[in-house]
Amino acid sequence: MGASRHTRHSFARSFLRAAAAQRWTVTRESWDVDGQGRGEAVYRIDAGGHELRFVAFSTVLADGQRTDRVVAEAWDITAALVEGVWDEARRSELRAQVPRQESGRADAATLVWTRANRSSRFFDYVVDRLARGMQPDPAALGDAAYLVRSTAFYSNGKFGLADFGRLRPGHPLRLPYRSQMLTAWLLRELSHDLVEHCAAAKSPHAVALEGDWRCFLGLGNATGLGMVPYVINHPQVLDAWCAARELPLAYALHQPTSPRDARTARVRLLLGRAAEYYRERDTLATAPYLPGPELAAQLDKVAEVLDGYAATGLVLGKRTDRAWQDLHTAAEEIGLEARGVVDAVLVEVYDDLDADVEALLRCDQNTQVAPARTCGELRTELNGRYDWVSRHDCGEPGRQAHFWFSSQDNEEPRRGRRGVDPGEEVEHPVDIARAVAELLDDLEHAEPRQLVAEFLLAHPWHRGTTARVQSLAGLPYTEVRANLLADDFLPLHLQRFQLALYGMDNYSPQSTDWLRVTLFSGAPRARDVAAGTDHDWFFVRKPRRDAQ
Structure with a gap:
């Protein structure tokens, strides 16, 4: 993310x-x-x-x-x-x-x-x-x-x-x-x-x-911390947003390619433009992410791989008619941030799914308990879809180092240090990993054939988690597989994912919790749109004409 x-x-x-x-x-x-x-x-x-x-x-x-x-x-x-x-x-x-x-x-x-x-x-x-x-x-x-x-x-x-x-x-x-x-x-x-x-x-x-x-x-x-609890509290929205990223990418990666195809030339042009775009951004504060010139150098290496394909039909010595999958893999070996740019470029050259992706964004956000299901069925669902929770042992030191709350003065979400900062009594329930682990623990003592309704009468504090798990069945991207309470959780990753979906760039973190970005840089103006022009504004470089 x-x-x-x-x-x-x-x-x-x-x-x-x-x-x-x-x-x-x-x-x-x-x-x-x-x-x-x-x-x-x-x-x-x-x-x-x-x-x-x-x-x-x-x-x-x-x-x-x-x-x-x-x-x-x-x-x-x-x-x-x-x-x-x-x-x-x-x-x-x-x-x-x-x-x-x-x-x-x-x-x-x-x-x-x-x-x-x-x-x-x-x-x-x-x-x-x-x-x-x-x-x-x-x-x-x-x-x-x-x-x-x-x-x-x-x-x-x-x-x-x-x-x-x-x-x-x-x-x-x-x-x-x-x-x-x-x-x-x-x-x-x-x-x-x-x-x-x-x-x-x-x-x-x-x-x-x-x-x-x-x-x-x-x-x-x-943008600050408020974006993080938003996606936790709106899991169906998160699923739709992830699908808007993952499905077009999966489509692009499986398309047939040819060294002399127009799309191959277009991908090469955009990779070169992206490299120059990031090379220019040599003063933007980006830590903990790569500085622009370092990312540009990684993109140059990816471009060399593509040049080899265009010249020989081979990607890293392998003949292929699915070059995008191989380019994606090669980019990952060079660096995750380079792969992020490569994936965006690959999606750019296919417009087949534009209407389908837009349709994904409307989603039903209702959650409710299915009381007639059994505890055995609920336990099976949790063990299957929430197996990742076991990676976040909330009993380990540092696994509950933080809590989330809303500042009364600033009306904004904040992270506090548990046992140090005030506000634990109004902690936000964003701890999905901990909540699911506690639900599983209590389900271990329930009879498999016991109805969920009976279980919740005895354990009413699990109602919200149970409704969430049951209502999200069949949706693959609803959960952030992280422990938001842990001392090593970095909010910037989630923020950047959301901001990218909005269309923002020039990510400049000001701390571990908030960052500055820009939107619509290079985008058409009102008179352009009225003329029917949505010009190519993907990785728009700085104006290069004489400043005088």
Whole structure:
């Protein structure tokens, strides 16, 4: 999971592919913003005949007021994605509520609330360069360039927002996570408009972002521990997300290949591009993951293997017509992170499963006990599907070193040190390995023919675990096979897996618990999508034109 990379099936990629195919249009309907970027903006979106609006409220915070945390007092930008009736009364209500975020209240026709802060490093720098008639200098923007950094995308009933079930079949945002991706993309569009507007207010000689810079600047994001308990508490979602990665890869690995096939050339081109992409990222802090140049060197070795296949039809001395399986294996021997990139490249060249993968994302998240089953059947199920639990002996030193809880002050998940930090009395039940082990222990003393209902009457504390195990039967990817309480558990691996599925890259861990990333770097802008263009933005390199 920690070697995951974004693919064509990541939510950002699939969203823009659909938007471009349907030629969604984005119109800046109103723009009441002063020269510093303070004010309001409304964008109207025509998504296949369905009208939505993105409403943004912009201000300028002092640097000391900006924070990466989810919960804060104020933000440079707050915004909402809405549908339905649009009039001055609705706009006034949004103006009163959206900037309040956690303390505000949404109406049932509002789909998403979001907020973001200007980058203290990049926003004013880009404004100044454009005002002077110049494009940004790639060296000054570093390895992960963005203008604003988002901290949350709220939806699905929170603060009164529309429930996801409200979106009926045929709605353009009916697919899970599409509302959030649209909102994030529009937030990035707003950030580009803001820097150009502020630059024009600063100088009559200002220019707009042009060339590669039009698309290169992405949206920043900072992500913490909250993602980890999410996938534990939503096992059916985890199953769908893993399937969206594993099934396209399995399909690609089993496709026939030829040394002179167009796909072989395409894979080679993308591997070379990926190597250059990571070679450029020589200042990005990536530990505990490989620095960009080291990963690039590994990809160069994989490319040599593919070059040999293209020239001779052999992979490491073996003649094959299934080169992708052999390339995948060779990449694993070179390094797991290299294999992650190779797998993403292989999936990229097959579009056969796009619709099928999207269909996977809708899943039934209900869990319930099957009371008429027997304890023997439950024990057999546990011994078969949860045999991995025996690898995590919770009685060993360090196996229960941590506990998870929600901070009352920051309203965010946290890890505490058991026996040291306060909060154990409100510990989150994310310890699946421990819970299953304890259930198995008590089942050993139950008669095989005893009904699960009778067992739970005597052991009611096992109800949740029993419902989970019984309800997830038949789903192969529902459990993270790790002990989240252990002293050596690294949350970053799970976070990176999720972020890759969103479509993010430039992973820059700031500790063992949180990291910074970018989204939509290199992605098409609104006018590109309206023209039906979803250009190739897989491993987009830095603009290489003269910075002057």
